Amino acid sequence: MMHLGGNGSQLSAALAAGSDNVVPLKALNDRPFNKFLSPLNDLETRLVTSLGRQDTFKKGELVFRQGMLHSGLHIIKKGGVRTFFVSPGGREITLAYWVSGDFVGTPEVFGRGKHLWSGMATDNTEAYYLTGEQLQELAVQMPKFALVLIDVLVAKGKCFSRLIHTLGTKNACARLAHTLLLMCSPDDKPDSSGMRSSSLTHDQLASTIGVSRQWVSASLREFESEGLLKLEKKKITIVDYEGLKQRSF
Structure with a gap:
């Protein structure tokens, strides 16, 4: 050295x-x-x-x-x-x-x-x-x-x-969608299936957007019910990128 x-x-x-x-x-x-x-x-x-x-x-x-x-x-x-x-x-x-x-x-x-x-x-x-x-x-x-x-x-x-x-300008749901889009992958490219994934925990998402963990968990389940993403044990997979993008505005 x-x-x-x-x-x-x-x-x-x-x-x-x-x-x-x-x-x-x-x-x-x-x-x-x-x-x-x-x-x-x-x-x-x-x-x-x-x-x-x-x-x-x-x-x-x-x-x-x-x-x-x-x-x-x-x-x-x-x-x-x-x-x-x-x-x-x-x-x-x-x-x-x-x-x-x-x-x-x-x-x-x-x-x-x-x-x-x-x-x-x-x-x-x-x-x-x-x-x-x-x-x-x-x-x-x-x-x-x-x-x-x-x-x-x-x-x-x-x-x-x-x-x-x-x-300062987005509500909590839009902040969550925006953060997921930013964090879905380091190089912002989909995998071979066309989906994008993030390994962020609910606690990390809550800390990033300034809300409680419970609120994040409930909102992620809502996004999942709308077909925007899929929740797995240690991964959040974005299924509908454009749909989630609309929720980020």
């Missing part, structure tokens, strides 16, 4: 001459992982990941906690992370679900301030951790990486803007 020094000289030398001390390219060919790093060339991508510490988190383990000092970001390699906010009164709301290729730990980037919300692994998760100092030096020494960080923050801003619009 390569660590970035205080003046970025190691990074400059590696970019100028290439480096053998980097993650093999074949380990980084997964396109979902590269969705934000795609502007970088092969060497730059491998260098960024090699600078980072490789962390693993078990399902349900906190990646970072609301209120703790910010020190850097994680780039998810495998698995997923749910970000959520807990109010002073103890009420919890899910902000988003992040998957392979996403950066988690924003909006702070360079290791300043405190985390505004928490992040928890939704599955057994692997991620690269870059400190605020490393991120800042990468941004200075590698302009394309600075653009990557901007793209990440733009995507986060759009995500939270959609959340605000959904909570």
Whole structure:
């Protein structure tokens, strides 16, 4: 593992001459992982990941906690992370679900301030951790990486803007339908049968749209009776995508 020094000289030398001390390219060919790093060339991508510490988190383990000092970001390699906010009164709301290729730990980037919300692994998760100092030096020494960080923050801003619009302008049924459509699959593509599935629990859906678990369960049964979806033990399968889309307005 390569660590970035205080003046970025190691990074400059590696970019100028290439480096053998980097993650093999074949380990980084997964396109979902590269969705934000795609502007970088092969060497730059491998260098960024090699600078980072490789962390693993078990399902349900906190990646970072609301209120703790910010020190850097994680780039998810495998698995997923749910970000959520807990109010002073103890009420919890899910902000988003992040998957392979996403950066988690924003909006702070360079290791300043405190985390505004928490992040928890939704599955057994692997991620690269870059400190605020490393991120800042990468941004200075590698302009394309600075653009990557901007793209990440733009995507986060759009995500939270959609959340605000959904909570502020849609009724609870429309919010539930909207959330199911967003979460039905990571790449938003149907399976071979033309159906789309989500493994979100009723508790997770309730936390995301700001209602009780009991209300979610009753509403899902109503959607099922209308032929919009099928409820299974650990999966919700969308049967009528267009019909559910109409319920999201």
